[in-house]
Amino acid sequence: xxxxxxxxxxxxxxxxxxxxxxxxxxxxxxxxxxxxxxxxxxxxxxxxxxxxxxxxxxxxxxxxxxxxxxxxxxxxxxxxxxxxxxxxxxxxxxxxxxxxxxxxxxxxxxxxxxxxxxxxxxxxxxxxxxxxxxxxxxxxxxxxx
Amino acid sequence: xxxxxxxxxxxxxxxxxxxxxxxxxxxxxxxxxxxxxxxxxxxxxxxxxxxxxxxxxxxxxxxxxxxxxxxxxxxxxxxxxxxxxxxxxxxxxxxxxxxxxxxxxxxxxxxxxxxxxxxxxxxxxxxxxxxxxxxxxxxxxxxxx
DNA sequence: TAGGCTTGGTCTACATTCTAGACCAGGAGA
DNA sequence: TCTCCTGGTCTAGAATGTAGACCAAGCCTA
Numbered sequence: 001x002x003x004x005x006x007x008x009x010x011x012x013x014x015x016x017x018x019x020x021x022x023x024x025x026x027x028x029x030x031x032x033x034x035x036x037x038x039x040x041x042x043x044x045x046x047x048x049x050x051x052x053x054x055x056x057x058x059x060x061x062x063x064x065x066x067x068x069x070x071x072x073x074x075x076x077x078x079x080x081x082x083x084x085x086x087x088x089x090x091x092x093x094x095x096x097x098x099x100x101x102x103x104x105x106x107x108x109x110x111x112x113x114x115x116x117x118x119x120x121x122x123x124x125x126x127x128x129x130x131x132x133x134x135x136x137x138x139x140x141x142x143x144x145x
Numbered sequence: 146x147x148x149x150x151x152x153x154x155x156x157x158x159x160x161x162x163x164x165x166x167x168x169x170x171x172x173x174x175x176x177x178x179x180x181x182x183x184x185x186x187x188x189x190x191x192x193x194x195x196x197x198x199x200x201x202x203x204x205x206x207x208x209x210x211x212x213x214x215x216x217x218x219x220x221x222x223x224x225x226x227x228x229x230x231x232x233x234x235x236x237x238x239x240x241x242x243x244x245x246x247x248x249x250x251x252x253x254x255x256x257x258x259x260x261x262x263x264x265x266x267x268x269x270x271x272x273x274x275x276x277x278x279x280x281x282x283x284x285x286x287x288x289x290x
Numbered sequence: 291t292a293g294g295c296t297t298g299g300t301c302t303a304c305a306t307t308c309t310a311g312a313c314c315a316g317g318a319g320a
Numbered sequence: 321t322c323t324c325c326t327g328g329t330c331t332a333g334a335a336t337g338t339a340g341a342c343c344a345a346g347c348c349t350a
């Protein structure tokens with residue numbers, strides 16, 4: 001039951017368990033774990049969405065805003081800055097009038113697409129199960145007779 | 146440059162671009178996208194960490210707290226409830242004194258481990274590049290001469 | 291020439307979410 | 321009796337996110 005799986009990857013269990021052990025093994029402060037920092041960033045509600053939008057082609061500032069209607073300009077600016085700082089996207093200003101700014105994925109940003117696609121696929125496939133679980137849980141909550 | 150890659154998966158680009166097009170194609174309200182809801186949950190700072198801890202073996206409430214020292218009880222309770230509601234973990238109460246509660250991954254929760262391991266691997270591998278990009282960006286910011 | 295539109299943002303006020311830590315009941319051990 | 325353990329709940333304050341007004345510069349229209 002250990003070792004390799006049908007897809008030739010080491011078991012996800014072992015992979016994660018091993019990593020966690022390494023992280024927790026004394027010398028390492030889990031609180032400062034850089035992977036956590038990265039995962040936090042990826043999880044901050046807009047980041048993945050913006051990356052997915054830019055995966056199609058480079059976009060201009062307002063174009064992204066139109067593709068993601070419910071993001072505020074402030075969060076769009078901030079998320080783009082953070083992504084730029086992390087080397088995931090490039091920002092190019094064109095001297096048009098009014099000046100336009102184009103954002104696109106860097107090589108590093110592109111490399112994120114593959115694991116991200118896995119996760120999105122998982123989310124799509126699991127969505128029905130999650131919805132079912134939620135209904136069941138909520139039903140049990142509201143009528144715990 | 147399209148189609149299949151060395152790993153026999155469709156290109157992540159196409160995969161995500163295609164999905165986004167489907168999502169954005171009129172009939173579908175991106176704001177209500179269920180995948181977004183799931184990704185938001187996964188990104189909420191503690192969820193992935195707890196899943197990784199439980200990937201090793203079932204844990205009791207305080208055990209998780211000890212494994213993740215900087216989580217508050219409130220967030221631990223809340224995140225566990227959310228995970229339970231989504232059918233990712235089970236909660237079992239043992240009638241010991243004082244009663245102990247054990248949390249463990251469900252099959253659905255386990256199925257998340259694989260995409261999650263991909264992402265963690267990516268984060269670990271990319272961490273040096275991200276750190277470099279950050280320093281470069283910050284250096285350019287502070288001395289933009 | 292005035293008015294309104296676009297660009298990529300910034301700023302402020304308010305709402306939501308997170309954190310730190312006190313508190314709880316009930317039993318066990320000293 | 322006094323303290324500690326369990327798995328939580330509750331509250332206050334801090335951090336974070338949202339909505340939307342505002343900005344300068346240039347273009348188009350009337």
